[in-house]
Amino acid sequence: MITKEQVEIFVTQAHRYGEARLMLCSSGNLSWRVGDKMLVSGTGSWLPVLPPEKVAVCDIISGQVENGVRPSMESVFHLGIFRNRPDVNVVLHFQSEYTTVVACMKNKPLDFNVTLEVPYHVGEVAVLPYFRPGSPELAEAVIEAMQEHDAVLLSNHGQVVCGRDFDEVLERALFFEMACRIIVQSRMDYTVLSQKEVEDLRNSLGLARIP
Template sequence: MATIQQIQEFVAMAHRVGQSGLTVCSSGNLSVRLDNDEVMISGTGSWVPDLTPDKVSVCRLSTGEVLNGIKPSMESVFHMGVMRERPEVGCVLHFQSPYATAVACMKKRPADFNFTAECPIHVGREIPMIPYFRPGSPELASHVIEQMKHHDSVMLLKHGQVVCGKDFSQALERAMFFEMACRIAVINGDNVDPLTAEEIGDLDTYILGKTTK
């Protein structure tokens, strides 16, 4: 079972999400994988920015069984589903930041979000757009799980966003750069000039070169 220290660390992570402006009141949810087939998930109806230890649900990852009597977020199905499909994922964050959610509600959205190097490097050069399904529905969960088998970030139309990472820091970084890209899209409108395929390819060469040295 998760220790008191692990739960306190999870609460601190949730507060950082709120301080970063990624969630408001009860919007969004957070999960972190533990080593012993367990996962901590913000509880149903909880406010991520003000999360308290008594609102942290601990579940068995392989089965979804609640281990501490605290009901997890209604989106816990896709949190645990993504982690089951991708053993390297240690954190899943569902958020509703201002600019990214504004883009999620647009009738006409940008074709891509690669306005600066941070998006293709950290968020993903392609961000799947998931059609609107009722929050907490099996249909939404199945679409998120399917798309995140091969992507680290997705947009939920008329809803919000989901990112994952090897740990909390990587997931938070993705969410912040996702929001930055959407802020650029909203502020500039049609007056945007995304990176070209060649420019993104050059980034790939640079990053791969850096990581192999």
């Protein structure tokens, strides 16, 4: 049973992401695993001002809506990520300014590791071609990419990040945006950390894997 308090937590976090300027109007969607249920923003809702009555509750296994609120049209890939990634509890689809600029570039970066925060907090970014929003093809591609990545760039569309909790997802999204701002503002004249430098970072922090 999803409680009123859990819905309030979800709404507060949605507003927090909106205050961080990660989306405009209805451009994003958010989900949260609570046991075997998923809270997800309703279709057409605006995360920056999301009201409790626009939060859908779905069963993760069946995908069935349990409270009569129509979920975001991207809820299929949110469900798929939760089914495949037991370590993930929050998924955010967003369209921050500079990351979306990069998503629309003809020649996209092959490496986003412009600062140490990127390999540490964001990890390797999967870059997907354009698929129609809400389409089965988009959902399938995102679900597949998220099996091995925590951040995905959707060409001519936006971004998806996932994580263990709301803070990790916010951190991941903001550092992804920071990297793209550096890339854009440098006019594509930037350097990245070498593979050796990334490995040295990993070893110095005692991490088995850069997230």
